[in-house]
Amino acid sequence: MKAPMDTPPTPWVVPPQPQWGDEGADWAARVAEALGEEALRVDHIGSTAVPGLPAKDEIDIQASVFRLRPSEPLVERLTAAGFRQLGAMHDEDEVEDYTPIEEVPVWRKLLFHGPEGERRVIVHLRRNGAVNTRLALLLRDYLRADERVKADFGRFKLALNDIIEDEAEYLALKEPFLAMTLRAAEGWAELTRWVPSAPDAYWSVGQ
Template identity: 40%
Template sequence: MVEYRPEWPAEFERLAGRLEESLEGLAVAVDHVGSTSVPGLPAKDCIDVQVRMSSIDEARDIPLLAAIGFRCRPEPWNRMEVSAGQHCRKLVFAPPIGARRCNVHLRESTGPNARFALLFRDYLRADETARRAWGAFKQRLAVNVPDLADYGQIKAPATEVLMAGAERWAAAIGWQVEGA
């Protein structure tokens, strides 16, 4: 866990350009998501990129990203996730060996998991109190739980609490996914 780094947005933009080019116009949108997308929020130094697709087609998408060195993560949790009680397809890619650390998440543009990632980002950008509390929680957790799997297991229910606040915020201001 490191303090927010102002170079993260520019690093995302470089990644996004490569991804958009390799996906040959198939991406509905390429979004900077996760903690590195929230100014002022401590994060792991790993850029999270969400590529919203009209549909996920492994036979098409994996070769397109493999052509520029991205490797499809083989773990089962990198192909499916539950969001808003729905099982959602996804693909997660690791960067080329030796490249900047990142996770590239391909998600269907209308899926609740794509919405979740954007709501998380926008809520924490907008609410300073929530951002500070979430950052402090993550820093304490990282110090006390160094195992990444355990860290994720503990963080998951806390994320649900955070996102309940995000949903209230979204309803109060009429927030919607841009480009949906």
């Protein structure tokens, strides 16, 4: 099956596709290879990383880095591998109930599209240990572990297809449900003593 090109997905959410898992692993490996020792871990995140969950047909990859900076070598290494930077530093919306105690910004990230002409991929560079880095992994692992919550989340996302007109509206309607799901995920994390699963890819000496 030919991979879709780098164009916005329509409709916003589609039924789960069996190839998403393999695609995510492949793209995580490509990002890890491009970043080298700059990346502490690289993970397939987002809804396409949860088997059986409806999602936008785009692969989200998170690279956890020691120091997030909009300069060489992070940007240089990814652009040399064909990835295309989306603007400068991005400030993500803060999630309800998460009040950081750190003095450094914890909601920032760098964004990249995949190489031109290939399937739609978004690479999120976030600082290792930051709140937004942890939440991406927590939500993924929680949805993987709880079939009931995953089914509810999937039905909600598919229902949005009938009422949304643009991506901004889709994200705005999803935010309250996402915040509620994250609160439940925190309870699950405490009960299960959750730690992030093994990374999908990472750089190692001699690879």
